[in-house]
Amino acid sequence: MVAPQTSSKPAGVAQCDAATLADISAGLLAPQASTSPKYFYDSLGSHLFEAICELPEYYPTRTEAAIFAQHGADMARHIGADATLVDLGAGNCAKAASLFPLLQPRQYVPVDISSDFLQQAVSQLRQRFPAIMITPLVADLSQPLVLPPSVPLARRQFFYPGSSIGNFTPHEAIAFLRQVRENVGVDGGLLIGVDLVKDPAVLDAAYDDAIGVTAAFNLNLLRHLNYLAGANFEPAQWRHVAFFNDAESRIEMHLEARCALSVQWQGGERSFAQGERIHTENSYKYTVAGFTRLLADAGFRVDGTWTDDAHWFAVMHAAA
Numbered sequence: 001m002v003a004p005q006t007s008s009k010p011a012g013v014a015q016c017d018a019a020t021l022a023d024i025s026a027g028l029l030a031p032q033a034s035t036s037p038k039y040f041y042d043s044l045g046s047h048l049f050e051a052i053c054e055l056p057e058y059y060p061t062r063t064e065a066a067i068f069a070q071h072g073a074d075m076a077r078h079i080g081a082d083a084t085l086v087d088l089g090a091g092n093c094a095k096a097a098s099l100f101p102l103l104q105p106r107q108y109v110p111v112d113i114s115s116d117f118l119q120q121a122v123s124q125l126r127q128r129f130p131a132i133m134i135t136p137l138v139a140d141l142s143q144p145l146v147l148p149p150s151v152p153l154a155r156r157q158f159f160y161p162g163s164s165i166g167n168f169t170p171h172e173a174i175a176f177l178r179q180v181r182e183n184v185g186v187d188g189g190l191l192i193g194v195d196l197v198k199d200p201a202v203l204d205a206a207y208d209d210a211i212g213v214t215a216a217f218n219l220n221l222l223r224h225l226n227y228l229a230g231a232n233f234e235p236a237q238w239r240h241v242a243f244f245n246d247a248e249s250r251i252e253m254h255l256e257a258r259c260a261l262s263v264q265w266q267g268g269e270r271s272f273a274q275g276e277r278i279h280t281e282n283s284y285k286y287t288v289a290g291f292t293r294l295l296a297d298a299g300f301r302v303d304g305t306w307t308d309d310a311h312w313f314a315v316m317h318a319a320a
């Protein structure tokens with residue numbers, strides 16, 4: 001047996017709260033090691049995700065944008081002007097901002113886990129759209145959603161584009177959507193982007209692009225874990241793996257150890273055999289019928305569905 005390589009870097013000091021450290025530790029110590037996809041998004045991770053969205057292989061962003069461009073006016077008729085637009089996982093706020101001229105919201109509430117990224121986007125938006133009240137909220141969408149009292153209950157329109165719902169398991173997605181349903185009130189709704197099942201070759205390429213941006217995004221997670229948990233991962237010892245799991249209808253992303261190695265972090269350590277993996281992300285792909293059922297399970301009624309000609313992506317509106 002080959003002795004595991006120990007990292008040349010010493011383990012450091014954790015830079016996160018006890019709950020985050022416990023979550024990271026539990027994932028790394030599980031028989032099938034895993035981490036939550038929320039740990040992708042430090043500042044570099046957010047920028048790498050923006051770069052992914054520009055890749056020719058990564059069809060979801062441009063396909064969804066084309067659906068908004070073609071059908072945005074129809075969506076706006078569904079929703080009506082003067083709503084409070086609550087943008088879940090807003091990132092750079094660009095998607096919502098491109099719809100402002102059509103949707104004409106009274107208030108915009110961008111919600112994101114990355115505070116630096118959000119503040120930067122909001123200060124630019126305030127200059128471009130001085131008539132819209134902008135109320136940013138830094139929040140982790142894997143935790144219960146609590147909107148501040150400055151967000152009125154009437155006419156709340158939740159906006160969840162980009163198919164991020166696919167990064168939850170279907171069970172978690174229902175729980176998340178139920179929570180949104182509870183926050184919607186009686187006269188609100190949800191406009192959501194959903195990535196659809198398609199040729200696995202298209203899916204595999206979208207998550208394993210030719211120039212390695214998605215690989216960098218996946219590997220950057222290790223740098224972020226080094227920072228958060230004081231871990232001593234060496235990204236060069238790991239490789240990016242992504243494939244469509246047909247039985248589960250999801251893309252899986254993993255990091256695979258290139259050699260036998262061991263990793264330490266604050267309060268924990270683990271050895272990995274060569275070829276052993278950390279499961280870093282799932283990205284579920286739905287049919288329109290399947291996602292309609294999921295929304296119904298969460299208490300929503302679908303009243304609008306818009307897709308591209310190839311049926312690669314859907315934007316759905318669900319009413320309370």
Ligand code: AVI
Binds near residue numbers: 052167207282
């Ligand atoms: C954010 N989310 C919808 C992306 C996806 O497609 O599941 C994250 C991503 N992971 C790799 N590429 C993009």
